[in-house]
Amino acid sequence: MVEPMEEVKIEQRFPSWRQMLKPITEKDFKPGYYHYSARVKDMEDLDLPFAREWNPLDKDWKLPPNWKEIFLNKMKEYLEKYRTFKLFMDICVRCGACADKCHYYLGTGDPKNMPVARAELIRSIYRRYFTPAGKLFGEWAGARDLTEDVIKELYYYAYQCSLCRRCSVFCPYGIDTAEVTWIIRSLLAEIGIVHRFSLISIASSARTGNHLGLLPGGVAGALQSAAEDVAEVTGIEIEVPVNKKGAEILFVAPSGDYFATPHWFVTMGYLMLFHEIGLDYTWSTYASEGGNFGTFISYELAQKLNAKIYQEAERLGVKWILGGECGHMWRDKHQFMATMNKPPKNLEDPINPITGTYFENAAETKMVHIAEFVADLIAHNKLKLDPSRNDHWKVTFHDSCNPSRAMGLLEEPRYVIKKVCNYFYEMPEHTIREKTYCCGSGAGNLADEVMDLRMRGGMPRAMAIKYVHERYGVNFLCTICAIDKAAFPHLLEYWKLPVEVGGMMELVGNALIMKGEKERTTDLRGNPLPGRGEE
């Protein structure tokens, strides 16, 4: 049965500057766009202030009585603590270069989703309370009073940004909306306003070591099941090291890889690769999360979560750390982790034990990306590969926001994909590499209640996939981000694109010729391989 297609209309509105200064309230919150409030339990677990039941649709958000004073005091403190905040409040000229770079703006048409307008939401408050012009001329200087409605508006729009940093690529002053949004979210958290989705995971991760709240037995069980699935496809029974002291390398993956689909096939890929090269490594249940939802809310929460990796590296006495496929995880690991927590002394130079390559670019944090690691193995001919096992896939690669714009990891995954696949096609140039579009569900927006926002925010990316699908018959979207893998299946269904989603390591796993393997008749997903065995 063919479903009737519903047309998605993007209504663009262009209000006057005065209307832009007027806050929207809970009455204007659209279902599918606003986030649920955090649970009291999670707030209390994380020692966040003013834990209480509240509902974004209520008129009364039960703010603390002196919320305004707290907010402004904290704002002053943040202006001193973050040069980015102070500078970005001061130097924007509103040239508009960022406006149509935001996937949420393109998808929703909501003028306050333009990056410049998102920053103006707080900039107007900054002017009113921290600049002479704003104090003197008020509205005419683009300033406005801090009211409860403004707080509601900040909440609504701060959680309609995925911290993807695409706008910061185009800004002539490098103004980074991710910084501004992060600080708005941190300020809101100071008066007890946090969204539900991230905080559940943060609280879980702080307690159990991973966002999903898997207990040690759960992590071990998941790895065991993955080893069983590997055995089914390859006939090889793999032992998976967990919490093993004295291993050379600690491997950390995002927790989605423990059981979500299509993350699962990536996990199988990790196990197969590490087994095949005989790597002395271990998984950890204490540091069982590479991702860091804390980075979506505040510095302190980010620090709380990424500390575990170094603590565990010290306890297990490993030499260095290898990290799996994840997007924001690598913003955290590349740009935040070693600043927030000191690397332990027992870590040594990250040297690939198979090839002898010294990962000079990870000299101090001692953490290497799986794409770098695999690319190095392939470049040294250490892997036997049969790319024809991926011939049923016509592959395109989606650069995830953070590996591309916070890390510059562009060529390594492409290098690997081209070695393990015969059919690889790039999406249009304005939608890849540093100009890549977000999947629409990053930075806490993976929450189900904002499904409309997610599907619309993913529109520009979906259109680029549509292009390569129609032109080259692309049927496999390869990505190195766990959130992408969770978000894209919905997105592609919504935009009616028959394209599968998977990770780089899945393709590697398919192509990897292992010693003593049986003849493969299926890929890791159980799809029959064309031209082999029964079809």
Next chain:
Amino acid sequence: MIGTFFGVVIPYIAVAIFIVGVIYRILEWSKSAVPLKIPTTCGQAYSLPFVRRTIYDHLESPYTKWETVLRMILEIFLFRSLLRNTRYYIDRHVTRDARWLWLFAIVFHYSLLLVIIRHSRFFLDPVPWVVETLSDVEAFKGVFIPSVYISGLAIVAALILLWLRRLVLARERTISLPSDHFALALLLAITISGNLMRYFFKANLDLVKGLLANLMTFNVVKASIIAEQIEPIFYVHFFLASFLLAYFPFSKLMHAGGIFFSPTRNMPNNNRAEIHINPWNPPYKGITWEEYYQMYKDQLDEIAEQGYKVKPEL
């Protein structure tokens, strides 16, 4: 009296506000901490030897200090990021390069630079040959009589185009605040009055030069005497320019200084090779392995009993 007011008092106040204001703003920015190293990487990072990096990658995902300096130079002198600008056509869902804003901006800023260099002839005696040559070249001296300075006309054209963007294009109109229009209007008024004075309502340039020379040497009495003799048209231009100087530190025009401080551009992308120190890094507050072990003792012990590994059960 009026001449003294607009020719001596106002410019001194304006310059004082400008200098103190700009220094204050810059000190304020430098006082704020930089907790994290957050370059926006716009190219392939320094990585493994076989990963090829083009010249753009070196410049846009800088690994060393010098690459970062070059990136800043490109940003400041070529408006590199603006040059990347694109436009999304929502009707067709395609993205195309859009360089008009970059063009208008670069014409405006370079014209402004040339105009300022030419104006240095009023402050410097003798006029340096660089200024003379530059003025002659841009005026195509000898082609037009009297010579027409291209920069003086280009700056007006660029400002009009930049303003039209804000007035005509719906999206730009929405994001423009009164202060955005004001800055453009002020600059237009200054440049138009300057051009009018240059070509139509001439002021006595010897007197102007005398006034500025005396202002610069703080010869206030002599400056006041000269100031009283200069034509009013000069003061229109001179007052607006003074106002601009005084307005500068309080406005978005401070972007001229701010760009040097932007952490997404002025930091190298060598995060994992050189650790950045946060001056206010708080201590870790969270559970330790010991606490974790106590919470999940049974399960952790079971993993230990299995020899810290799991095997497939088939």
